[in-house]
Amino acid sequence: MNRRDLLKSSALLMLASGMPAMARGKPASLLGKDGPGVQLYMFDPDLNRDFDGALASIAGAGVRSVELASLHRRSAAEFRAALDKAGLTCRSAHVAASSSVPGASGLNFDNLDKLVEQLNILGSRNAVLPLFQFPKDPIWGAPISFMSLVKPDGPPITADRYERMADFLNEKGAVLKKHGIRIGYHNHNVELAPIGTKTGLQILLERTDPSIVDFELDAGWLAAAGHDPVAWLKRYRGRFTQMHVKDIAPSTKVNYHMQQKPTEVGSGMMNWPAILKVAQGAGVRNFFVEQEAPFTGPRIDSLAKSLSYLRSLETA
Numbered sequence: 001m002n003r004r005d006l007l008k009s010s011a012l013l014m015l016a017s018g019m020p021a022m023a024r025g026k027p028a029s030l031l032g033k034d035g036p037g038v039q040l041y042m043f044d045p046d047l048n049r050d051f052d053g054a055l056a057s058i059a060g061a062g063v064r065s066v067e068l069a070s071l072h073r074r075s076a077a078e079f080r081a082a083l084d085k086a087g088l089t090c091r092s093a094h095v096a097a098s099s100s101v102p103g104a105s106g107l108n109f110d111n112l113d114k115l116v117e118q119l120n121i122l123g124s125r126n127a128v129l130p131l132f133q134f135p136k137d138p139i140w141g142a143p144i145s146f147m148s149l150v151k152p153d154g155p156p157i158t159a160d161r162y163e164r165m166a167d168f169l170n171e172k173g174a175v176l177k178k179h180g181i182r183i184g185y186h187n188h189n190v191e192l193a194p195i196g197t198k199t200g201l202q203i204l205l206e207r208t209d210p211s212i213v214d215f216e217l218d219a220g221w222l223a224a225a226g227h228d229p230v231a232w233l234k235r236y237r238g239r240f241t242q243m244h245v246k247d248i249a250p251s252t253k254v255n256y257h258m259q260q261k262p263t264e265v266g267s268g269m270m271n272w273p274a275i276l277k278v279a280q281g282a283g284v285r286n287f288f289v290e291q292e293a294p295f296t297g298p299r300i301d302s303l304a305k306s307l308s309y310l311r312s313l314e315t316a
Contacts, residue, residue, distance in 0.1 A: 031245075031276070031287045034065040036310050037091060039244055039290035041069035043299055048072065055086035057300045061307055067092040067242075067288045068122065069130070071106030076118040083122075091286050092126035092216075092242060093119060094186065097133035097168070109172050116179045126242065126286070127176060128184040128216050132157060132165060132191065132200070149190050152257050156193065162200045166207035173212040184214040184242065192225035193256035205236050215239050217284070219275060220246030220262070220292075226254035229275050233282040242286040243279055245272075245310070262292040264302050266309030273313060 038058055040047065046054035051072060058066070066088050071079055083090055095115065096108040107118060107127075119127060132149075173183035185208075191200040205215065217240040219229040233240055247268035249261040266272060279287075289306050291299075 031310060031314070032065075032285055034089065034091070036063070036245060036307060037065035037067060037286065037288045038063050038303065039067045039069060039288040041094075042290050042303070044069070046299060052082055052085065055082055055088060058303070059086045059088055061300065061304050063088065063303075063307070065089045065091045065286070065288075067094065067126075067128075067286075068107070068124070069094045069105060073106070076121040080121050080123065090122045090124045092128055092184075092288070093122060093124045094130040095127045097129060101133045109168075112172065112175050116176065116181060119181055120179075125180060126182050126184055126214070128186050128242070129169065130186045131188055132162075149188075149258055152255070154257070156195070157190065157200055159195050159198075159200075159203060162191075162195070162203040163207055166204050166213075169204070169208050169213045173209070177212055182214050182241070183212065184216050186216040186244070187218050188221045188258055189225035189256050189260070190258060192222065192227055205239055210239060214241040216242040216244065217279075218244040218246060218290075219270060220244065220248050220260060220290075223270060224248055224252050224254070224260040225256055230271075230278045233275075233278045233284070237281075238283045240279070240282060240284055242288070243284045244290045245276075245287050245306070246290045246292070247272075247306075260292060262294075264291065264309070265289060265306035266312075267305070272310070276313070 040058075043054050043058065046057070051074075064087070066083070068079070068090060074082070080090070093107055094105060096105055099108045099110050101108070107115060109115060109127075109129075115127065119125070169183055169185060176183050185204055187201050191204070193199065195203070215236075217229060217232065221244075222229050222232060245265055247263050247265045247270045249263045249267075250269040252261045252269070253259070276287075289303060289310070291302055291306065295302055
């Protein structure tokens with residue numbers, strides 16, 4: 001489904017109900033065991049300025065679970081101590097493909113024994129590759145820079161590269177599974193660029209072993225590529241076990257180059273009652289609110305607005 005169909009579908013639902021999107025139906029327990037969590041990437045600048053204070057503010061908003069994007073130059077034990085102090089639980093962690101990837105978070109797949117130890121300390125049972133990444137290794141061929149992904153004229157990611165990444169996920173995931181840890185993959189919109197009759201995300205989903213590899217659906221990035229999250233959740237039922245609850249403004253132009261116009265959840269074009277209801281039945285168990293920059297005010301205020309909207313769905 002393209003973006004035009006996505007908007008048309010949402011509009012028809014709203015006309016049929018005679019109510020605004022915020023007031024439509026109530027999915028039961030639509031946001032997981034702990035309610036909506038937060039992907040800490042949203043608060044990177046705040047965490048860099050005042051780590052403990054930022055975690056306390058997030059917890060003060062009523063959040064109980066988080067997903068890590070970085071260790072912020074701390075050890076796993078130091079990070080866990082800070083989470084415990086704030087009353088937060090780590091449900092998931094983004095993990096770099098390799099320490100050689102620029103901006104690697106301190107968690108990477110180079111040494112799986114070390115990674116397992118770190119995740120056990122943090123309390124996370126989910127290790128998610130946050131983006132198609134390019135380790136400095138001959139098997140990946142000539143490296144593609146991250147910046148090339150944001151340029152419309154940048155080199156495309158080929159089908160064979162996606163196949164190699166799928167094999168990477170299968171290989172690493174098979175080892176982690178023995179330790180009770182699930183490997184996953186998080187999409188942006190670059191994986192939705194057409195490659196023949198498929199997309200990179202389809203290749204990853206269809207080449208990975210469902211008993212080993214999970215996926216984390218970033219609903220906002222999927223919509224930025226003109227796709228409907230509901231359709232993907234239904235088509236690949238059981239494969240998406242985590243979700244980034246992210247909204248985008250209707251003025252976002254369809255693209256595959258890491259571009260979107262972000263807004264708070266419930267303030268954009270996304271049909272959240274429909275998405276969350278289907279997600280619940282399709283096997284999504286962890287939901288993390290996330291918003292991209294730029295922000296019009298303090299990030300904690302944007303989180304509060306998103307949480308208020310999501311909670312209104314549960315009480316409607």
